Amino acid sequence: MKRCLKAAFVILLVACSSGDSVEELVMQLHDQDPEIRNSAAIELALKGEEARSAVYPLSLLLHDDNADVRSAAAYALRKIGTHDAIRVINAYEIRGLRS
DSSP states (O other): OHHHHHHHHHHHHHHTOOOOOHHHHHHHTTOSOHHHHHHHHHHHHHHGGGGGGGHHHHHHHTTOSOHHHHHHHHHHHHHHOOHHHHHHHHHHHHHHHHO
């Protein structure tokens, strides 16, 4: 239940999207607050291929201590959908299967 409420909260945050630029959102990926990193990753996902410059910073979040942030980063990479983004997410998933 708590996880569902948290997911609903994130969706609400995204619905009230900040309108920040890709560069501003990439800066937020480095914030100490996991909810800010999570929200920034989801907003980058909504920008799709426009956020292709965020692929490397998002790839770093695949190793974040927070599971929600890792999940949001993976989602964003899938939604960005460039060759590099897909390559990163595929490599991450293959490593996960080996663990």
